Amino acid sequence: MMPSPRTTRATVGNSTSSATTSNGKFEFSSLVNSRTPLSDSPSARLRASESPVRRKDSLTSQQVLPEEDCMKLNPSFLGIAFRSLLAIDLWLSKRFGVCAEEHCSWGSARPLMKLIEVSGHGIPWIAGTLYCLYKSDSLAAQEVVLNLLFALILDLILVGLVKGAVKRRRPTHNRMDMFATFSVDKYSFPSGHATRAAMVSRFLLNHLVLAIPVRVLLMLWAVIVGFSRVMLGRHNITDVAFGFLMGYMQYSLVEYLWLSPSTVPALFSL
Numbered sequence: 001m002m003p004s005p006r007t008t009r010a011t012v013g014n015s016t017s018s019a020t021t022s023n024g025k026f027e028f029s030s031l032v033n034s035r036t037p038l039s040d041s042p043s044a045r046l047r048a049s050e051s052p053v054r055r056k057d058s059l060t061s062q063q064v065l066p067e068e069d070c071m072k073l074n075p076s077f078l079g080i081a082f083r084s085l086l087a088i089d090l091w092l093s094k095r096f097g098v099c100a101e102e103h104c105s106w107g108s109a110r111p112l113m114k115l116i117e118v119s120g121h122g123i124p125w126i127a128g129t130l131y132c133l134y135k136s137d138s139l140a141a142q143e144v145v146l147n148l149l150f151a152l153i154l155d156l157i158l159v160g161l162v163k164g165a166v167k168r169r170r171p172t173h174n175r176m177d178m179f180a181t182f183s184v185d186k187y188s189f190p191s192g193h194a195t196r197a198a199m200v201s202r203f204l205l206n207h208l209v210l211a212i213p214v215r216v217l218l219m220l221w222a223v224i225v226g227f228s229r230v231m232l233g234r235h236n237i238t239d240v241a242f243g244f245l246m247g248y249m250q251y252s253l254v255e256y257l258w259l260s261p262s263t264v265p266a267l268f269s270l
């Protein structure tokens with residue numbers, strides 16, 4: 001268990017605080033000595049390194065712990081479950097990161113995985129959609145393609161927002177050699193490829209008339225994009241799992257916000 005900030009100061013003694021002198025330079029001196037009588041004696045240092053239970057006993061008579069310290073000493077069941085899940089996630093993701101480097105066990109499959117990565121990248125999807133929009137000759141086709149473009153842009157924004165808010169670093173075994181990334185793409189949660197693959201495949205399955213084998217291939221592609229993220233070492237498993245869920249829900253949002261000639265006539269009169 002981590003010692004409390006107060007106890008830490010007491011333990012490290014003279015090394016914590018600072019003050020400026022008249023010439024503007026920093027001079028280090030101890031505030032601790034003047035703040036807590038506990039910090040001085042060898043017995044205080046000994047108490048700080050005792051077990052949490054004994055430490056608590058010995059502190060109650062002299063010093064009341066702040067509330068956040070008590071929380072740390074009694075982590076909730078949910079907290080433990082969450083940390084355990086994250087630990088399992090990191091461990092499993094590292095084990096499945098078999099294409100993270102050329103010398104890894106599946107290193108020879110790395111070029112293929114990178115090809116799959118390109119197939120789920122935002123640039124080919126946005127460029128392809130713009131091309132289809134340019135080529136579409138009926139209002140019905142224009143409506144579907146315009147909404148696909150809207151979905152792709154919405155996906156970039158939402159993923160960027162969540163990545164920026166969560167700020168989970170990519171796995172340490174990832175080599176950051178992806179092409180065309182935004183600054184938030186240094187973060188891994190959620191996987192943008194997984195959100196896009198889930199959203200786009202659900203979109204196309206709902207709006208295109210496709211033969212059964214093509215429908216199966218489309219679903220398979222989405223799943224393979226997800227797997228390839230972990231195998232390349234780009235993501236942890238939870239990044240991809242959440243990405244799939246988020247992409248699935250993004251499609252529902254697009255359906256809800258559907259752009260049609262009746263709701264946004266200006267877009268269709270261009």
Ligand SMILES: CC(C)=CCC/C(C)=C/CC/C(C)=C/CC/C(C)=C/COP(=O)(O)O
Nearest residue numbers: 122123126127180181185190191192193194
């Ligand atoms: C192609 C045209 C005409 C315009 C491009 C518009 C544009 C600037 C698109 C940005 C596309 C882009 C850079 C997307 C980022 C994709 C990416 C690297 C996601 C990260 O995925 P992850 O699975 O590693 O989280």
